[in-house]
Ligand SMILES: Nc1ncnc2c1ncn2[C@@H]1O[C@H](COP(=O)(O)OP(=O)(O)OP(=O)(O)O)[C@@H](O)[C@H]1O
């Protein structure tokens with residue numbers, strides 16, 4: 001029960017009760033076959049929601065939730081994706097089929113040992129074959145990215161069917177699949193379309209996905225014409241409200257917190273729980289907490305952690321993009337014409353770069369020709385830079 005920078009679960013999970021109960025009741029209702037697509041800005045709490053949903057679903061005997069983050073991929077190849085997801089699926093079901101080994105080791109086992117291990121399990125021939133096929137794919141099949149993906153999803157379905165459970169695959173940062181590669185070729189779009197087809201046909205497996213960049217989520221799920229259009233219940237994850245930031249602080253500090261302090265933390269974080277956790281951490285163990293102390297914590301966060309979180313993100317942008325953001329932060333500008341005037345560029349040029357920044361998930365379009373920072377703390381960090 002202390003402030004944490006890792007996803008929040010259980011009693012550390014503040015608010016979002018309605019969404020959580022909607023997700024848990026929908027996903028556990030055997031008459032419904034609808035997954036969820038969650039969209040929300042960076043650090044707003046998407047992973048926490050998926051993990052808390054998974055934790056609550058795992059209490060249902062007939063449901064096996066499986067959390068998998070696309071950000072766990074290092075090489076972004078279809079082979080790596082298939083292997084890691086296969087391991088996660090087998091590990092999730094190992095209790096159900098009485099398998100006592102770590103799935104990771106199966107990939108290293110000899111064929112003879114593998115057969116022996118699988119023989120020792122009281123599972124149907126069909127499931128045994130599914131597992132064996134995926135672990136010992138023939139070299140010629142390894143060239144076929146579609147087949148590789150299909151095998152993993154059929155494995156989840158086969159496990160669910162065999163154990164008479166519903167398998168709920170919670171795929172975090174799903175749009176990162178767009179970057180999936182096979183032999184150095186991008187195959188992401190095809191992979192997403194294929195997963196959609198598989199998802200449509202599978203009866204025992206349900207997908208839930210999340211993503212932080214609006215544009216890529218639109219391409220994946222929200223726009224008519226996108227692969228998963230109408231296959232999911234779409235939910236936008238908003239920052240926490242002020243009362244929940246208060247709850248988060250009091251719960252973790254285990255004492256009353258002056259209203260002025262709550263106001264200060266709220267103003268700085270704008271409800272993004274990650275920043276409330278990070279500031280809260282610095283207040284732990286202090287006898288008296290006042291606004292001055294919070295101001296110091298904020299300053300220290302911006303200079304220390306800010307350098308880690310934002311410096312790299314900022315340096316990866318083009319010089320024009322950096323110039324625009326800098327002007328927007330320092331002069332509190334939101335409209336194309338004001339920015340254009342400030343940096344001495346044409347509105348057309350500025351508008352083009354504003355749209356790039358929207359695509360990259362740095363800015364949000366709030367109105368015609370008006371943009372704002374997605375992350376209020378990033379803006380405050382920029383304001384502090386010389
Ligand atoms: N409901 C919540 N209650 C308390 N803390 C939360 C809640 N949701 C998120 N947090 C905290 O906020 C931080 C970010 O949470 P999380 O990793 O779930 O967000 P995210 O949207 O998945 O972030 P990212 O964009 O980096 O993937 C973590 O420190 C987590 O503990």
Ligand SMILES: [Mg+2]
Nearest residue numbers: 046047048172
């Ligand atoms: Mg996350």
